[in-house]
Amino acid sequence: MRQSITHVALVVRDYDEAIAFYCGVLGFDLLEDSYQPEQDKRWVVVRPQGGQGTAILLARAAKAEQEPFIGNQTGGRVFLFLNTDDFWRDYTRLVAEGVKFVREPKTEDYGTVAVFRDLYGNLWDLLQLREGHPAAG
Numbered sequence: 001m002r003q004s005i006t007h008v009a010l011v012v013r014d015y016d017e018a019i020a021f022y023c024g025v026l027g028f029d030l031l032e033d034s035y036q037p038e039q040d041k042r043w044v045v046v047r048p049q050g051g052q053g054t055a056i057l058l059a060r061a062a063k064a065e066q067e068p069f070i071g072n073q074t075g076g077r078v079f080l081f082l083n084t085d086d087f088w089r090d091y092t093r094l095v096a097e098g099v100k101f102v103r104e105p106k107t108e109d110y111g112t113v114a115v116f117r118d119l120y121g122n123l124w125d126l127l128q129l130r131e132g133h134p135a136a137g
Contacts, residue, residue, distance in 0.1 A: 007045065007057045008080070011069050012120065015042050018058045021119040022046045025097045026082075031055055048082060056080075071121030078115060078123045083135075087112040087128035094126065111136075 012018040015033075022028045028046040035042050041062060047055040061067045073079055084090045091105060091114060102123070103115035111129040118124060129136040 005054050007055050009057045009059045010080075010122070011061050011066055011073060012058050013061065013067075013070050015044050015058060015060055017119065019044065019046070022056070022058070025099060025119075026094070028056075071118075073122060076123070078125050080122070081125045081127060084126065084128050087114075087126065091126060 010018075019030060019033070023030050023046060027049050029049050029051075030044075030046055032043055032045040041060060044058040045055045046058060047053075061070055082090075087105070091101075094116065095101065099116050101114050101116045103113075105112060105114040109130075110133055111127050113125050113127040116124050116126060
């Protein structure tokens with residue numbers, strides 16, 4: 001059996017502001033943006049540039065009970081992990097783009113990591129896994 005996770009849903013306030021941040025600031029590719037009139041929503045999918053794996057579905061909060069989860073999908077824990085082949089290149093670029101890092105870069109046994117907030121407040125790890133790490137690909 002072969003399975004994979006193709007999308008992870010991220011609850012957002014607004015499609016266009018989310019696209020502007022994830023594509024314009026983080027540099028992700030916009031894979032799909034299609035309107036679904038029967039549900040009055042859009043199917044918006046982004047993925048890190050050059051990425052081949054899991055993509056993010058930008059899912060606008062459609063009900064009042066979903067709104068409190070915008071920016072807090074994991075109760076304050078790091079939610080997503082953006083792995084890079086050059087930590088310092090991407091860290092420097094993101095700082096220049098105004099991305100707010102809440103934990104400064106440090107070297108761990110598994111690699112180099114820093115934590116940043118997205119436009120809604122979700123916490124992300126920017127990391128470069130050490131060579132030979134099982135998840136390094």
